[in-house]
């Protein structure tokens with residue numbers, strides 16, 4: 001065995017990138033989260049060849065200052081948390097300071113931004129992290145554009161795991177759909193190979209929100225679901241639940257958000273399945289778009305690098321609240337069925 005050596009930062013980033021950047025869809029997820037964290041009200045995503053060749057995300061958010069631009073590409077560099085206490089209650093989607101470093105280590109990345117301090121903006125480029133980032137002036141309105149080209153150009157082993165353009169785009173569109181459902185106060189656009197796939201204006205009123213859900217989840221879901229909004233003991237659950245008659249062969253229309261973050265969670269799945277148990281045929285799956293809001297201190301989002309998983313501090317309480325709320329909502333959809341338990 002050779003002696004122990006510190007990995008060079010580029011290799012360390014590429015190894016870490018394995019956890020964060022699996023495919024084009026993961027890049028879109030991270031870039032959309034960054035745009036939302038920057039407070040953008042307009043976000044456009046342009047992709048080519050399923051996102052492998054190009055992903056360009058442009059926002060009108062807070063922007064990045066000239067001095068911070070090269071830092072944004074460094075690992076463990078974040079503006080979102082500063083102390084360990086901040087981990088106790090994370091209010092932003094990002095906090096690990098990993099995404100841009102990871103993406104730039106496996107692609108050709110250009111970051112152009114304007115934080116509103118000057119009329120023009122600044123740009124920084126990183127190509128597989130071979131070059132030290134150089135900041136140069138560039139025209140850009142307030143906000144940020146991240147352009148990623150040639151994903152995995154320098155990591156052929158990873159590139160081989162990519163699927164067809166269509167499959168990669170489907171994954172990417174699903175990520176876009178999930179995030180566009182999480183933030184109605186932001187307008188989103190998705191273009192693939194120069195064609196507009198989704199164009200979603202800001203949706204403030206309930207009717208406009210329903211319309212966005214219809215566009216992203218299908219008109220049939222909108223017609224066969226009911227809005228819910230239930231609050232109890234500091235927990236709030238709102239969104240749309242599908243009628244039992246709108247059951248699905250696959251669990252492909254289940255969108256659950258905790259404080260605006262797309263999550264997958266066993267406790268949540270179990271509570272929902274139990275709530276639908278009496279009215280759903282065996283092997284069928286419910287459809288829903290649901291938002292749970294609770295004190296950020298009651299949920300730990302620092303469980304996995306992709307931040308898809310959460311840990312509730314009060315699992316039982318969350319489970320019971322979800323079960324009771326949904327059971328009642330589902331029972332009310334079918335008068336004469338099981339009596340509604342009090343929440």
Ligand code: ADP
Nearest residue numbers: 034038072078079094095096097098099100144
């Ligand atoms: P994280 O989101 O976990 O902080 P990232 O690597 O995704 O880490 O981003 C690093 C930093 O770059 C962020 O903390 C933020 O300050 C800045 N940044 C990234 N994208 C944007 C954006 N679209 N608008 C403004 N700032 C951004």
Ligand code: MG
Nearest residue numbers: 033034094099
């Ligand atoms: Mg981020």
